Amino acid sequence: MNPAGYPGAVSEAVWDRSRCSVAGTLAVVGEKWSLLVLREAFLGVRRFADFQRVLGAPRAVLSDRLATLVAQGVLQRVPYQAEGERQRHEYRLTQKGIDLHPALVALMEWGDRYLAEDGEAPLELRHRDCGEPVHLALVCAAGHELAGAREVRAVPRVPAG
Amino acid sequence: MNPAGYPGAVSEAVWDRSRCSVAGTLAVVGEKWSLLVLREAFLGVRRFADFQRVLGAPRAVLSDRLATLVAQGVLQRVPYQAEGERQRHEYRLTQKGIDLHPALVALMEWGDRYLAEDGEAPLELRHRDCGEPVHLALVCAAGHELAGAREVRAVPRVPAG
DNA sequence: CGAAGGGGGTTCGTCAAGTGAACCCAGCGG
């Protein structure tokens, strides 16, 4: 244990919150609707009107969130032209955006566990190749799958001072 | 592939967003400061004044977020008394709160990858038992570790209609 | 040709939420 009493806890003065990666990530995708936009993007939605319809978000907000996500490099605004139609553009996930997938999965798994009324997740994730259900796990470089947060020790990289 | 063009994408009309677990989870912890409060809780912070000091959040907001998280069962308000001091109370993670750990880790890993200026994560997670670094992974019930979001297929549990 | 319609927005008035400073109260130490 440690002064704070949690396994894995870090003495509070020892690390610099101002560069915390959680806060940084939330500065990019933490505004209202941003993560829901990304959820839809992962489900294949690409066009403004479709985002607007499935999310029900105010157009102005949606417009702002999409612009922000594009500016951050999480989405990409791509022009395209279906035959017989005029040119449009669509929003696609970049690699940077695709790498947010675990965060969405983590939020989804928690909601499935604690919020689903009937105990049934509305959406299930399966391995494309083998069809088995998929879940997030913490694994260490030695190959152990950790049972929970208690098995994790947080180590600040730059000591105080 | 599918109509939307993404591997794993779900035809848009096929599932009901209103019960989406991502949205549900964000309704619980998606307000400003909530996830940062939980980050500190995982690092061992427990008292109001400590949250306030390390986060720099307005007291009124912090007060509201803590109350909300307690009401949601993510934190627990526990009275305690150190010797020679008057009775105080502290905020502790419940199991429901501890289960949000993967979500925070996912956000942290993304920030480490894309936002750390020097390429060095400010905080590293290690396995308590073997000391090896730890990371989040998608694993399927057959034991495969998935390489990325593209290997995931989302299956709605309740068909349209 | 002009009208209609849909995609992709912006603008505007209103209302909720976040912010910082000030204030409050209980309990303890002197």
Place this chain on the structure above:
DNA sequence: CCGCTGGGTTCACTTGACGAACCCCCTTCG
């Protein structure tokens, strides 16, 4: 009794979300 500390609440102000209305571009239809 005075002042200090922890844990808040209240208040005035600014920022952000909301819904409705409006706008432009391009295409199709009459």
